[in-house]
Amino acid sequence: xxxxxxxxxxxxxxxxxxxxxxxxxxxxxxxxxxxxxxxxxxxxxxxxxxxxxxxxxxxxxxxxxxxxxxxxxxxxxxxxxxxxxxxxxxxxxxxxxxxxxxxxxxxxxxxxxxxxxxxxxxxxxxxxxxxxxxxxxxxxxxxxx
Amino acid sequence: xxxxxxxxxxxxxxxxxxxxxxxxxxxxxxxxxxxxxxxxxxxxxxxxxxxxxxxxxxxxxxxxxxxxxxxxxxxxxxxxxxxxxxxxxxxxxxxxxxxxxxxxxxxxxxxxxxxxxxxxxxxxxxxxxxxxxxxxxxxxxxxxxxxxxxxxxxxxxxxxxxxxxxxxxxxxxxx
Numbered sequence: 041x042x043x044x045x046x047x048x049x050x051x052x053x054x055x056x057x058x059x060x061x062x063x064x065x066x067x068x069x070x071x072x073x074x075x076x077x078x079x080x081x082x083x084x085x086x087x088x089x090x091x092x093x094x095x096x097x098x099x100x101x102x103x104x105x106x107x108x109x110x111x112x113x114x115x116x117x118x119x120x121x122x123x124x125x126x127x128x129x130x131x132x133x134x135x136x137x138x139x140x141x142x143x144x145x146x147x148x149x150x151x152x153x154x155x156x157x158x159x160x161x162x163x164x165x166x167x168x169x170x171x172x173x174x175x176x177x178x179x180x181x182x183x184x185x
Numbered sequence: 186x187x188x189x190x191x192x193x194x195x196x197x198x199x200x201x202x203x204x205x206x207x208x209x210x211x212x213x214x215x216x217x218x219x220x221x222x223x224x225x226x227x228x229x230x231x232x233x234x235x236x237x238x239x240x241x242x243x244x245x246x247x248x249x250x251x252x253x254x255x256x257x258x259x260x261x262x263x264x265x266x267x268x269x270x271x272x273x274x275x276x277x278x279x280x281x282x283x284x285x286x287x288x289x290x291x292x293x294x295x296x297x298x299x300x301x302x303x304x305x306x307x308x309x310x311x312x313x314x315x316x317x318x319x320x321x322x323x324x325x326x327x328x329x330x331x332x333x334x335x336x337x338x339x340x341x342x343x344x345x346x347x348x349x350x351x352x353x354x355x356x357x358x359x360x
Contacts, residue, residue: 064259064286069311095321098214108286109322112312137319139219 064108071118072111078122085118088127091145092117092134101144215340218319225253225333226317230307233284234292240281240307245329250336250358251279252351253327254303255315257287258295260323262342267299269343274302278355282306283314285323326351330358 076082089103094110102110102117113134120130134142140149148156220226225242232239245251254270256263270280282303284292292306309315318327318335328337328351337354339347 064257065288065291066286066310095216109312109315112286113316115311116313116316134316135219137218137220137317138216138321139319141216 066108068108068111069115071115071122073114074118076118076122081121082118084127085114085121088117088121088130089114091143092131093142093144095138095142216319216321217340218335218338220317220319220335221338223335225327225329225335226314228307228314228317230283230309230314233282233287233306233308234289234296236293237303238305240283240305242333244281244305245331246333247331249277249279250328250330250355251281252355253283253318253329254280254324255283255285255318255320255326256324257285258291259287260285263295263324264299265344266324266342267302269345269348270302271300272348273343273351276352278352279304283309285309285312285315328354328358 076085086103090101092102092113094100094102094105094107094113096107096109097105100110102113117130120133121127125133131143140147140151146152146155225245227242229241230239245253252273256266274280280302282305284306287308287310289308292308296303307314318325319338322340324342326339326343327335330336336358337351339351343351
């Protein structure tokens with residue numbers, strides 16, 4: 041009984057311990073958790089971070105993630121913006137190495153345009169059907185459907 | 186009955202089919218680098234251990250195509266990969282390592298324990314080269330030709346069955 045209890049505690053604790061084993065022990069990059077002095081630049085950097093995907097924790101932005109790699113990405117964003125690059129330039133630099141994947145902001149491109157077009161086609165079709173039905177229904181001499 | 190009445194049902198079945206098919210497919214969360222077939226970015230990294238030189242872009246230029254191996258002593262799959270790197274080294278492949286967010290003492294312990302297939306190891310303490318390369322984790326391995334062009338990316342640890350493919354890619358890069 042006691043042994044079974046230990047075993048189940050170990051089983052519960054194991055998945056919690058596993059990610060810890062695959063972490064480095066280095067301090068975070070200088071600007072991973074430190075804001076820029078200039079509030080305007082910091083605001084620009086923050087806004088950009090919210091549109092970039094963390095690559096090791098793929099459902100979070102780098103602004104939300106505590107992964108070391110997200111910290112390194114925030115450091116790059118802040119130090120590049122502090123060095124005078126525009127948010128668009130920093131974004132382009134990351135897109136050059138990771139492609140669309142790194143973007144957490146939906147963009148219309150050669151592969152994504154159906155996602156934007158299909159809902160419009162649906163709405164248009166629904167509107168057309170409604171319009172025809174309602175017109176027919178309110179027509180004084182029209183036969184009822 | 187008008188045939189158009191069947192369209193919504195057909196659409197529904199189509200989506201059901203797509204979703205059902207996707208459910209049977211294995212999860213694939215690898216992110217291919219966009220840097221393949223592009224020049225290796227400029228970099229110059231200090232030595233990751235005292236006993237070995239650091240690494241820069243210039244180290245890849247000239248001679249035979251080389252492997253650039255991104256790894257870390259804290260990375261568990263890198264332990265599994267060490268044996269395969271040793272096999273590649275024995276076949277005459279030059280492997281230049283990039284240690285990600287790693288301490289010199291930890292790197293030295295890892296090399297002592299699992300072997301050292303590298304000719305140089307650069308220390309990338311803030312994942313700078315990793316981001317430039319489009320790598321999304323450790324380990325990853327790149328084939329770099331003698332002109333400094335990235336010709337192939339291997340994501341994840343190198344297993345025994347990947348060795349022939351890597352040798353083939355190195356051969357291709359030599360032409």
